[in-house]
Each structure stands twice: as structure tokens, then as C-alpha cells.
Amino acid sequence: MRETAAGPRILLRRLREMMAEALEPQERLDRIVREIAQNMVAEVCSLYILRADSFLELYATEGLNPGSVHLAQLRLGQGLVGTIAASARALNLSDAQKHPAFAYLPETGEEIYHSFLGVPVLRAGRTLGVLVVQNRTKRHYRDDEVEALETVAMVIAEMIATGDLARLTRPGMELDLRRSVSMEGLSFNEGVGLGHVVLHEPRIVVTNLFNEDSDQEMERLEVALSSLRLSIDDMLSRRDVAFEGEHRAVLEAYRMFANDRGWVRRLEEAVRNGLTAEAAVEKVQSDMRARMLHMTDPYLRERMSDFDDLANRLLRQLMGRGPDALAEVLPKDAILVARNMGAAELLDYPRQKLRGLVLEDAAPTSHIVIVARAIGLPTVGQVKGAVSLSENGDAIIVDGEEGQVHLRPQADIEAAYSEKVRFRARRQQLYRELRDRPPVSKDGVAVELLMNAGLAVDLPQLAQSGAAGIGLFRTELQFMVASTFPRVEAQERLYREVIDAADGKPVTFRTIDIGGDKVLPYFKGAQQEENPALGWRAIRLTLDRPGLLRTQVRALLKASGGRELKLMLPMVTEISEITRARDIIDREVRHLSRFAHHLPTSLKLGAMVEVPSLLWQLDELMSAVDFVSVGSNDLFQFVMATDRGNTRIADRFDPLCAPFLRLLRQIAQAGKEADKPVTLCGELAGRPISAMALLGIGYRAISMAPASVGPVKAMLCELPLEALSERMEIALAKNAATTDIRAELRQFASEHDIPI
Structure with a gap:
């Protein structure tokens, strides 16, 4: 493989050109894996995408049997690809077949390849697939090659998230991004709400991924980081983060993230590899979230929300967006999903359009919960992962009686809750008569x-x-x-x-x-x-x-x-x-x-x-x-x-x-x-x-x-x-x-x- 840092930048430039072309989804994927293989001098490049049934399906390959595309599949956790998807961590092996997790798929013809590099395709910390390169010779891939493949995986993640690949799915084989998810929380206010997700702090979609001038992007990153640190110092002095009584140690951890040299170094490295400053933040944020979600220490995992907030603040700094979270156009059946929010922020939303509230954090006595009860909004709190699993516009059900949230619910669940809502409406009519x-x-x-x-x-x-x-x-x-x-x-x-x-x-x-x-x-x-x-x-x-x-x-x-x-x-x-x-x-x-x-x-x-x-x-x-x-x-x-x-x-x-x-x-x-x-x-x-x-x-x-x-x-x-x-x-x-x-x-x- 190439011994210079120019390889990743050239690859990103070629990807940018391909993304701008009017191509069919399968043709785009085929050209992407071909370009990766050529750029990295790899004999094989394959893309596996995670389906809602927890199987990883081969979506494109250069070097393996092309007839195995959309036929070869591995369960989540099965084989090297399944292991990467389950752990959300890269695998870099000089002799893949000696790894205990290796699983041979005869339809692919990959038995002759030894070196193996696989990285997860991540978005907001969620694994959407796995991107792999292979070579016959036994060798370890360099760190800059791993970084380049992870960067390409981020671009593919955005393709998946935008729904470009939906036309390639077979009936009953929907992608994992659209799978139904049921989450448990605590009932903060009774009632049932059916509607569509409105993220209180909408995930900032980075559309400009590739930089034209690395030095200029590095300068933008430094300015935004300085501004972020100043705003955090001001926030801590005003005790805004202590609003709900967190200990000082948590506040200092928040500050620590903003000044962490390792975080900044990874951001700078992503920019040098050809990403814009905001794309670098999104990539490092997703990588960090995936790693922290697999930590066994619950305290460290919970601190992920602090890191996410910092990364989102930095993105807003870079993209020149104010903190105003009120959606300009709200659906008539909006269900707010947030990590936490202030009481005044909830009252900014038009009450007649709100059907429910989902919070990752907050306590039953939080200000936001008091206001939600006052306006009769079904509310479920302590729903871990709700923000990262949700997308604006997703169908969602909030069950404030049982403390449950059903995201992208299946038809039978939605029908059952629709009947429950009708039953409650009949009861409300009885109460009005009383x-x-x-x-x-x-x-x-x-x-x-x-x-x-x-x-x-x-x-x-x-x-x-x-x-x-x-x-x-x-x-x-x-x-x-x-x-x-x-x-x-x-x-x-x-x-x-x-x-x-x-x-x-x-x-x-x-x-x-x-x-x-x-x-x-x-x-x-x-x-x-x-x-x-x-x-x-x-x-x-x-x-x-x-x-x-x-x-x-x-x-x-x-x-x-x-x-x-x-x-x-x-x-x-x-x-x-x-x-x-x-x-x-x-x-x-x-x-x-x-x-x-x-x-x-x-x-x-x-x-x-x-x-x-x-x-x-x-x-x-x-x-x-x-x-x-x-x-x-x-x-x-x-x-x-x-x-x-x-x-x-x-x-x-x-x-x-x-x-x-x-x-x-x-x-x-x-x-x-x-x-x-x-x-x-x-x-x-x-x-x-x-x-x-x-x-x-x-x-x-x-x-x-x-x-x-x-x-x-x-x-x-x-x-x-x-x-x-x-x-x-x-x-x-x-x-x-x-x-x-x-x-x-x-x-x-x-x-x-x-x-x-």
C-alpha cells in the first residue's frame, strides 16, 4: 500500500466527485468499493450493511465473487464482520483465518486472502454496517490506512441514513436504521401519545464533507474550539449545567472533554485527511460514542451525553447556527425527544401540536416534568439512547402509563395503541359528562x-x-x-x-x-x-x-x-x-x-x-x-x-x-x-x-x-x-x-x- 498521506485525500476527492454524479445506488456502491480497493492497493473491498433482522448483507464487493452480492450474509456477532458490527470496533489482522471469530462463506471465494482490515459504518454511534479491505499477503495495515477507511465509512453512513439504499432492499429485508425499537423508561406523566419525532436539538446534518484547504479548515476548527471553551467556562460559572444538581465532579468532566488533547488531536487528524472541520467533529463524535457505549463502567457511559452535547455545540459554532431549537415547521402530532430541556423551552412549542415528550435524562421533580404535567403532556423519562436512535419524522408512540416508548412501531403495535387512544378518548368523553x-x-x-x-x-x-x-x-x-x-x-x-x-x-x-x-x-x-x-x-x-x-x-x-x-x-x-x-x-x-x-x-x-x-x-x-x-x-x-x-x-x-x-x-x-x-x-x-x-x-x-x-x-x-x-x-x-x-x-x- 501507499506510504504517503496523500492517499486518503485523493480517495476523498474521488468520493466527492462520485457523490456529485447522478448514479443509481448500486452503481454508486460498486464504484466506491472499486475506488477504495484501487486507492489502498487492496485486492478486496467489501461493504456489508446491517438489516433490521440483525443480519449483515453483502451490498457491494470488489475482488470477491460478484454473484454473492445481496446473497452472502452473516448474523450480528458471527465471523469477523459480525464481530466488528457487534463491538463497533475495527479489526486489523495480518492472518484473518487464524482469528477465533473467522467464519468462511464459500459463496464469496475469500479463502485465499489473509490480511484483513474491517471498520464499522457508524452514525451517531449506531452501527449501520461494516467496510472491509483484504489482501493475500500477511501484513498489518497502518494507522493512516485505518483512519482513511473509517472516514470513507462515515460517508457511506450518510448515504444509508438519507435512504439512498432503500431501493436495493428486498421485501422483508429492511435496513437496521428503520427497524422498530421499544425502549423502557419511567412514567413521568400519564397518557398515550401517537405521532412523529421532533428532536429538540435536531441532529446537525453535515452536508459539506470534503475540504478544499486543510489549513483553512484547521483554523476554523481552532476558532470554534476556543469559542466553545469560553462558552463552557461561562456556563459553569453561571451553574447552568448544575441546573438539576449534578456534582461538581461531573461539571469538571464536562470541562475536561472540551480541553481533552486526545479529542482535539483526532479532530485535527481527520481534517488533515481531507474532511471539513464539521465533518471531522461528526466522525470523531460517532467513533467516541460507539466506543463509550461498549464500556462496562456505567458512570463513563452516562458521561457520553456530556460529550455529545459538547460535540453538538462545536458543530453549531462551526456552522453558524444559534441554539434555538424550536422547529420552524412542526407536525400536527409532534412528540418531542430530548436528552433534557428547560421548562421555558417546552413552552416555546405550540401546545396544540404536541402529543408527548420523551427525555433521556430528568427526574420526576425536574422543572421540565412539572411543566409537562401542568399542560397534560404524556411524558416518559430516563429513556437511554432515545435521541441517537431517533430521526426527525420517525413514527413514535409514548406510553406514559407504562413508561414505554415505541420508535418506528410495527403495524400491530400501532393498531393496538390506536385502539387504546380511542378507548381513552371515550373515557375522556365520560369525564366531560361528569x-x-x-x-x-x-x-x-x-x-x-x-x-x-x-x-x-x-x-x-x-x-x-x-x-x-x-x-x-x-x-x-x-x-x-x-x-x-x-x-x-x-x-x-x-x-x-x-x-x-x-x-x-x-x-x-x-x-x-x-x-x-x-x-x-x-x-x-x-x-x-x-x-x-x-x-x-x-x-x-x-x-x-x-x-x-x-x-x-x-x-x-x-x-x-x-x-x-x-x-x-x-x-x-x-x-x-x-x-x-x-x-x-x-x-x-x-x-x-x-x-x-x-x-x-x-x-x-x-x-x-x-x-x-x-x-x-x-x-x-x-x-x-x-x-x-x-x-x-x-x-x-x-x-x-x-x-x-x-x-x-x-x-x-x-x-x-x-x-x-x-x-x-x-x-x-x-x-x-x-x-x-x-x-x-x-x-x-x-x-x-x-x-x-x-x-x-x-x-x-x-x-x-x-x-x-x-x-x-x-x-x-x-x-x-x-x-x-x-x-x-x-x-x-x-x-x-x-x-x-x-x-x-x-x-x-x-x-x-x-x-x-
């Missing part, structure tokens, strides 16, 4: 069904759901979707809009609950904490920064002029916090009175029971407030020492266990004895079976996502509540270690034909 029916149990007990909200987009759902009011308005969502602290005027406008939309129905505003997992990137006062859920957050933060609370209270008082204001304090730990907050509120009332502002007709102050310490202060609590709301999500987290954002243990403990239900019953009884209203806000309220448990232990007001009001009301209308209460008393009196409350509830529902 909308104006009073929420009263079968034996005449009235229950207040309220909804949770936090954004202006939630407000139309108050009338649509038939909720009796807003039991929890999360005021922090306005802060989370803003780029700076909302001014008092902006807050006042939103709060007045909420009260006007409620049209006389009660609204309970929770004061700003930031900190912990709700970090505002523009808030400079927060610091990295070892245990953010137990740290400087909610009422603790606003009492230490009283200006925040004063501004919000002033906006709420002005917006509520002439009407009732219900104000609730989050994460109260001791009664003194309520006293201090009331002093701030009273001061604002006096200030507005002095300037003759129109004030609320009444002001009721409440507190959320989320911290276990309040369980030993219930009498004092009931005396200090006008009402109480139980935040079941955080309370369960703290009582059971279970981090809801930790996917390993988030589902380990059942909130419908006897100990936790006894605790919730204690709070409801304390409210009844003190004649103070008690509402439960949290995920427990939004599922018919858990809502049934809450009603059975004494709750008569529960607040939930708007979409849950219908199913819960359907359950309530068929529920003999007094009989359930008696059953719950007996169940909770039993040994907690042997009592399955969930099973008891299901049995009761079955006995009384209650829809759960």
Missing part, C-alpha cells in the same frame, strides 16, 4: 376536588376539568421559566389573571418555593449544597431574603383587591417561621393601606405540612394558621428517607403503606378537631386508587393535576365512602408488616364496581 356533576360519593358525602396550577397555560383547564378551584398555585413556575426575576408588576399581572380566570372559585397561592432541585440560574445567592432537598430552600430562603417575599406578597395583595386571598407557606419546619412570615405580610398590608391601595376582603394564611417535625407541633400549627395543606410528595420523601429523584429507590417504597397512611390520617384528624380545613396536594391525590385511600382516612379536599379530576370524580361518584372508611380503619389497625393496603383497596373497588 364535569358539572357535584363531587359527591355514592352515599352522599361531598368532597372538594381541586386542581394544581402554576402557569397561565393552566387556567383554561379550570373550567374544562370541572375542578372546584385551584388548591395549589405554584408561584415559582413563573420564576423558573423567566430569564430574570419577574418584577412586581409582572407578578401582579399573572396573579390577577389567575384570580379573574377562577371567576369566584377559591385559589390558594403558595409563596415562592425555590432552592433544592428548583435552582434559578439567575439567582446568585444560592450555593452548591450536599443535600439540597434538606437545605436552603422555600420558606427558609425567603425569610433570609425577605425582599423576595415582600415583593411577592405586595403583588398578591394588589392583585386580590376586593377579593379573598389565600396564601400558603411551603416547607414550614417550626411555628416561628409562620410568625416571621405573618409579620412580613402584615407590614405589606400596612404599607399598601397607607397609600390607599385596594386590599383583599379577607386574607387567610396557611402552611404546608411537608417536614416531619410539624407532626409533633400539630396543635400549635392549627392555632397559628387558617388552613393546612399536606404536601404528600415531599412529606413521603422525608418520612421514608427516599430521594424521589433517585431512580434506584424512587419506586422502592409504596406511599399507600400503612405507616404513611396512619401519619396522613393523624394530620386530617388534627384539622378536624381544630376545625381547620386540611387539603392534600400531591401525586397521591391524582390517582383514583390512592385518592380513594385518602378519602377513606378522612380527607375531604384534595388537589391534583387537571387531567386527574375526571378519573377521580368517576371513582368518587361510585364510592360508598362510609363503608370504605370502616374498611380502612380495620386495615390500618393490622400489623403493618403483613398488611397490603393497595390490595385491600383493589378488592374493595372490585366488590363495589368502583372504576380505578
Whole structure:
């Protein structure tokens, strides 16, 4: 073979000329393998492409029996070619037949060849095929020859991805790129969505692959890398990447990738071999992803998303594209697929066109998940590999009930889910018919069904759901979707809009609950904490920064002029916090009175029971407030020492266990004895079976996502509540270690034909 570096550049130039010619797909492939063989002085060059049935089919060859094209095939993992495809790693052998994986295909006539070089055809880390050169003499191929073949493989990968080879496939022999994939994740919001993929950060398609001037491309690469490093330093200083609480070690790993000399060296080498700077980034990114996906260390594999993000940022720098991810033309049934995204970014998309959301990362308490629930979007998270496996426009199904995603689903799966969607639509019609029916149990007990909200987009759902009011308005969502602290005027406008939309129905505003997992990137006062859920957050933060609370209270008082204001304090730990907050509120009332502002007709102050310490202060609590709301999500987290954002243990403990239900019953009884209203806000309220448990232990007001009001009301209308209460008393009196409350509830529902 040639001993100069000119070979790869000449080969790429010839490929560029061939790509520009109007050729049939098979003719193009035949000429490509012929050109590779000639350029590399190889006696054989063969291209195998991976089919959806996990077989590698010979698509083109120079040197082997031409009659074996489209007939010779190897299973994934079989032979040298199958081994390369399965491992996504090149094989460079001086005597291929002595390798333990060697498999002889008699139809090809390759038994006389000894030296073997095979590289995977990769795109976004996925193996689409294998490209091979062979010679009769025994020798190892040089590193620059391996690099040249890998570069050619990248060009072929783009041919496969664009669908050029689809006409060469036989019926039932579709390429792997189009195969159906089912992925497991976690259900973040219920519902089923059928539609087509819209990548939140669309994969940048590099169309200009070959450079005209290597020195100029090298300069472009250096400028883009410098700009990338500066942007990362700025991002880290602003803690944008720490948005969801990653440890500092992860942030430093992110920076390390951007400054890694090995990465830069591979980029420079690809440019010297004739690729443009952006094509070099795409090639090295795909190679790196394939290698990291086969690492056994799960931590290193997870860091791949950091590397992907860096490579995509670098591509955008090189191609002069801004970070705006909103698709210009969105399909009417768009399902967003993203590694992660901000809450504000989701709201940029037109809601009427969205059918679902798939996230590779995120936790159930992430900002994006909170907003997705608020707008009723079926959401599945922790779906590893979703972005790299998807292409814009792919058919996709999101099953938010089972936590499953079906990409390019087969016809029978799509038909089954279409029926499921029709069934859900019929149920939704039933819920709409129940909308104006009073929420009263079968034996005449009235229950207040309220909804949770936090954004202006939630407000139309108050009338649509038939909720009796807003039991929890999360005021922090306005802060989370803003780029700076909302001014008092902006807050006042939103709060007045909420009260006007409620049209006389009660609204309970929770004061700003930031900190912990709700970090505002523009808030400079927060610091990295070892245990953010137990740290400087909610009422603790606003009492230490009283200006925040004063501004919000002033906006709420002005917006509520002439009407009732219900104000609730989050994460109260001791009664003194309520006293201090009331002093701030009273001061604002006096200030507005002095300037003759129109004030609320009444002001009721409440507190959320989320911290276990309040369980030993219930009498004092009931005396200090006008009402109480139980935040079941955080309370369960703290009582059971279970981090809801930790996917390993988030589902380990059942909130419908006897100990936790006894605790919730204690709070409801304390409210009844003190004649103070008690509402439960949290995920427990939004599922018919858990809502049934809450009603059975004494709750008569529960607040939930708007979409849950219908199913819960359907359950309530068929529920003999007094009989359930008696059953719950007996169940909770039993040994907690042997009592399955969930099973008891299901049995009761079955006995009384209650829809759960």
C-alpha cells in the first residue's frame, strides 16, 4: 500500500466527485468499493450493511465473487464482520483465518486472502454496517490506512441514513436504521401519545464533507474550539449545567472533554485527511460514542451525553447556527425527544401540536416534568439512547402509563395503541359528562376536588376539568421559566389573571418555593449544597431574603383587591417561621393601606405540612394558621428517607403503606378537631386508587393535576365512602408488616364496581 498521506485525500476527492454524479445506488456502491480497493492497493473491498433482522448483507464487493452480492450474509456477532458490527470496533489482522471469530462463506471465494482490515459504518454511534479491505499477503495495515477507511465509512453512513439504499432492499429485508425499537423508561406523566419525532436539538446534518484547504479548515476548527471553551467556562460559572444538581465532579468532566488533547488531536487528524472541520467533529463524535457505549463502567457511559452535547455545540459554532431549537415547521402530532430541556423551552412549542415528550435524562421533580404535567403532556423519562436512535419524522408512540416508548412501531403495535387512544378518548368523553356533576360519593358525602396550577397555560383547564378551584398555585413556575426575576408588576399581572380566570372559585397561592432541585440560574445567592432537598430552600430562603417575599406578597395583595386571598407557606419546619412570615405580610398590608391601595376582603394564611417535625407541633400549627395543606410528595420523601429523584429507590417504597397512611390520617384528624380545613396536594391525590385511600382516612379536599379530576370524580361518584372508611380503619389497625393496603383497596373497588 501507499506510504504517503496523500492517499486518503485523493480517495476523498474521488468520493466527492462520485457523490456529485447522478448514479443509481448500486452503481454508486460498486464504484466506491472499486475506488477504495484501487486507492489502498487492496485486492478486496467489501461493504456489508446491517438489516433490521440483525443480519449483515453483502451490498457491494470488489475482488470477491460478484454473484454473492445481496446473497452472502452473516448474523450480528458471527465471523469477523459480525464481530466488528457487534463491538463497533475495527479489526486489523495480518492472518484473518487464524482469528477465533473467522467464519468462511464459500459463496464469496475469500479463502485465499489473509490480511484483513474491517471498520464499522457508524452514525451517531449506531452501527449501520461494516467496510472491509483484504489482501493475500500477511501484513498489518497502518494507522493512516485505518483512519482513511473509517472516514470513507462515515460517508457511506450518510448515504444509508438519507435512504439512498432503500431501493436495493428486498421485501422483508429492511435496513437496521428503520427497524422498530421499544425502549423502557419511567412514567413521568400519564397518557398515550401517537405521532412523529421532533428532536429538540435536531441532529446537525453535515452536508459539506470534503475540504478544499486543510489549513483553512484547521483554523476554523481552532476558532470554534476556543469559542466553545469560553462558552463552557461561562456556563459553569453561571451553574447552568448544575441546573438539576449534578456534582461538581461531573461539571469538571464536562470541562475536561472540551480541553481533552486526545479529542482535539483526532479532530485535527481527520481534517488533515481531507474532511471539513464539521465533518471531522461528526466522525470523531460517532467513533467516541460507539466506543463509550461498549464500556462496562456505567458512570463513563452516562458521561457520553456530556460529550455529545459538547460535540453538538462545536458543530453549531462551526456552522453558524444559534441554539434555538424550536422547529420552524412542526407536525400536527409532534412528540418531542430530548436528552433534557428547560421548562421555558417546552413552552416555546405550540401546545396544540404536541402529543408527548420523551427525555433521556430528568427526574420526576425536574422543572421540565412539572411543566409537562401542568399542560397534560404524556411524558416518559430516563429513556437511554432515545435521541441517537431517533430521526426527525420517525413514527413514535409514548406510553406514559407504562413508561414505554415505541420508535418506528410495527403495524400491530400501532393498531393496538390506536385502539387504546380511542378507548381513552371515550373515557375522556365520560369525564366531560361528569364535569358539572357535584363531587359527591355514592352515599352522599361531598368532597372538594381541586386542581394544581402554576402557569397561565393552566387556567383554561379550570373550567374544562370541572375542578372546584385551584388548591395549589405554584408561584415559582413563573420564576423558573423567566430569564430574570419577574418584577412586581409582572407578578401582579399573572396573579390577577389567575384570580379573574377562577371567576369566584377559591385559589390558594403558595409563596415562592425555590432552592433544592428548583435552582434559578439567575439567582446568585444560592450555593452548591450536599443535600439540597434538606437545605436552603422555600420558606427558609425567603425569610433570609425577605425582599423576595415582600415583593411577592405586595403583588398578591394588589392583585386580590376586593377579593379573598389565600396564601400558603411551603416547607414550614417550626411555628416561628409562620410568625416571621405573618409579620412580613402584615407590614405589606400596612404599607399598601397607607397609600390607599385596594386590599383583599379577607386574607387567610396557611402552611404546608411537608417536614416531619410539624407532626409533633400539630396543635400549635392549627392555632397559628387558617388552613393546612399536606404536601404528600415531599412529606413521603422525608418520612421514608427516599430521594424521589433517585431512580434506584424512587419506586422502592409504596406511599399507600400503612405507616404513611396512619401519619396522613393523624394530620386530617388534627384539622378536624381544630376545625381547620386540611387539603392534600400531591401525586397521591391524582390517582383514583390512592385518592380513594385518602378519602377513606378522612380527607375531604384534595388537589391534583387537571387531567386527574375526571378519573377521580368517576371513582368518587361510585364510592360508598362510609363503608370504605370502616374498611380502612380495620386495615390500618393490622400489623403493618403483613398488611397490603393497595390490595385491600383493589378488592374493595372490585366488590363495589368502583372504576380505578
